Amino acid sequence: MSDASQTASHASASIRGLHKSYGPVDVLKGIDLEIDAGEVVCLIGPSGSGKSTLLRCVNLLETPQRGTIEVAGHEVTDPEADLDLARRSVGMVFQQFNLFPHLTVLENCTVAQTKVLRRSKREAAEAARRNLELVGLTDKADRYPDQLSGGQQQRVAIARALSMDPQLMLFDEPTSALDPETVGDVLAVMRSLAERGMTMLVVTHEMAFARDVADRVAFMDGGVIVEEGPAAEVIGDPQHERTRRFLSRVLNPTGVEAPED
Amino acid sequence: MAMSMRQRQRVSRTVQYAVLVAAVLAVALLADWPTLLGAAFNPEIIAQQFPGIIVTALKNTIIYTLLGFVVGVVGGVVLALMKLSSVAPYRWLATLYIEVFRGLPALLVFLAFGYGIPLAFGFRFNSYVTVMLALGLVSAAYIGEVLRAGLQAVPKGQMEAARSLGMSRTRAMVTIVIPQALRIVLPPMTNEIILLTKDSSLVYLLGMTVSQYELTKFGREGISATGAGLTPLVVAGACYLVITVPLGILARRFENRADKASR
Numbered sequence A: 001m002s003d004a005s006q007t008a009s010h011a012s013a014s015i016r017g018l019h020k021s022y023g024p025v026d027v028l029k030g031i032d033l034e035i036d037a038g039e040v041v042c043l044i045g046p047s048g049s050g051k052s053t054l055l056r057c058v059n060l061l062e063t064p065q066r067g068t069i070e071v072a073g074h075e076v077t078d079p080e081a082d083l084d085l086a087r088r089s090v091g092m093v094f095q096q097f098n099l100f101p102h103l104t105v106l107e108n109c110t111v112a113q114t115k116v117l118r119r120s121k122r123e124a125a126e127a128a129r130r131n132l133e134l135v136g137l138t139d140k141a142d143r144y145p146d147q148l149s150g151g152q153q154q155r156v157a158i159a160r161a162l163s164m165d166p167q168l169m170l171f172d173e174p175t176s177a178l179d180p181e182t183v184g185d186v187l188a189v190m191r192s193l194a195e196r197g198m199t200m201l202v203v204t205h206e207m208a209f210a211r212d213v214a215d216r217v218a219f220m221d222g223g224v225i226v227e228e229g230p231a232a233e234v235i236g237d238p239q240h241e242r243t244r245r246f247l248s249r250v251l252n253p254t255g256v257e258a259p260e261d
Numbered sequence B: 001m002a003m004s005m006r007q008r009q010r011v012s013r014t015v016q017y018a019v020l021v022a023a024v025l026a027v028a029l030l031a032d033w034p035t036l037l038g039a040a041f042n043p044e045i046i047a048q049q050f051p052g053i054i055v056t057a058l059k060n061t062i063i064y065t066l067l068g069f070v071v072g073v074v075g076g077v078v079l080a081l082m083k084l085s086s087v088a089p090y091r092w093l094a095t096l097y098i099e100v101f102r103g104l105p106a107l108l109v110f111l112a113f114g115y116g117i118p119l120a121f122g123f124r125f126n127s128y129v130t131v132m133l134a135l136g137l138v139s140a141a142y143i144g145e146v147l148r149a150g151l152q153a154v155p156k157g158q159m160e161a162a163r164s165l166g167m168s169r170t171r172a173m174v175t176i177v178i179p180q181a182l183r184i185v186l187p188p189m190t191n192e193i194i195l196l197t198k199d200s201s202l203v204y205l206l207g208m209t210v211s212q213y214e215l216t217k218f219g220r221e222g223i224s225a226t227g228a229g230l231t232p233l234v235v236a237g238a239c240y241l242v243i244t245v246p247l248g249i250l251a252r253r254f255e256n257r258a259d260k261a262s263r
């Protein structure tokens, strides 16, 4: 199998002192987060804690009021920076897939390549097919998104993002909108991406995935990162009360007492 | 005695049919059919309408409709973009325009054009230009609303996904949002052309020469000839239906396709 993603350079990212508010509502209150090249960081935390907002700031879908974001050593929050250029090096996978319904699976993966990167049709289709192979969907290239299951759509969305050769991949609850039986396929694709050395920032409620795949886990609450460290430590032995409470709710949603370890 | 649901439905259906049959019978028996048929479907008069009704009237109706539609689409695009603009005064202006022109009878707008333009500018536009403006300004209000609704019906995630792939706002609009909006607006836009076809009959208010007659004016002139009866109007009406019925079928096709696509 040809290996597209190992040739691409994978960037580090660094977020410093990030503040974001909507009017009077402070959503991010000073976020600091370093992601090394090839590292997988999982972001966990209760609803409304600002996880999506943080990802959207990194991808410049939102403009932070204060703070800096660097991707591969380039400051993307610099007002002089070319936003479209900066966005190009960061891939994003959304909870609701957001595939383009009027385009086939293959076209979903080629449209930005030809229109933004100015690749030839053939070149773009080759890259698209390589990435569809990576997510196991080469046979669906000519289908339309609404002919696929949720899990298949999300894998196409991953292939679409990969086709732009991103240096950093963002995932915002990529499995939350999926039927339970298709979650595994998507997580498997993400795991293989991680093994290929992709730099990834993943918002997820899949604690097993975070524990097994993430190098580090950051717990967010109320617009700040409360606790951060190696996955096994944050999930297995949280230091903060808020983290503990959140984890016990997520790991044991029915409220039955779990044995202490 | 209480009736079951089924029984009650059957009784009510029987009553409906009885009323319908009675109404049809009344019309059939009471109307003076020989006179009416003679007046409305006189074969000689029908023959007389051709070829003028086609080469002049039908042609002009189509030309007026298309001219009005072009102006309507251009104006509608501007209005839709203004309504979606982040600049508040643009939104207010567009809303004002749309509310005014949707709230006025087209007849009144045409009258205002017929009398107002000579008053304001001291001369008459070429009548095609006047028609184009009058029909266009009215339809722009409707088309603007249709387009705005179409653009807003495309989920926000589409723009975000396109932006996250590095597309500029304009590029994302052109390649991702507008093609999806077009599918959504196709049925209402087709209906708009049907309305416009009928509204084009109002251009007679602007005064016109014989060669500028459209279907309604042509029919009116036809029935004022002695002995013509109603036949010219019937022929003109048939010509309208030749345009509007296929458009109606087309609109339904688009609707079914859009339904299927959104499922």
Ligand SMILES: Nc1ncnc2c1ncn2[C@@H]1O[C@H](COP(=O)(O)OP(=O)(O)OP(=O)(O)O)[C@@H](O)[C@H]1O
Binding pocket: A022, A025, A027, A045, A046, A047, A048, A049, A050, A051, A052, A053, A054
């Ligand atoms: N465009 C917006 N305007 C105003 N407030 C917003 C906007 N977007 C998000 N917020 C607010 O910011 C807070 C954080 O939202 P965010 O979506 O980042 O949370 P989250 O951690 O991703 O939650 P979830 O797990 O539910 O996705 C919420 O209180 C939300 O109401």
Ligand SMILES: [Mg+2]
Binding pocket: A051, A052, A053, A172, A173
């Ligand atoms: Mg979220």
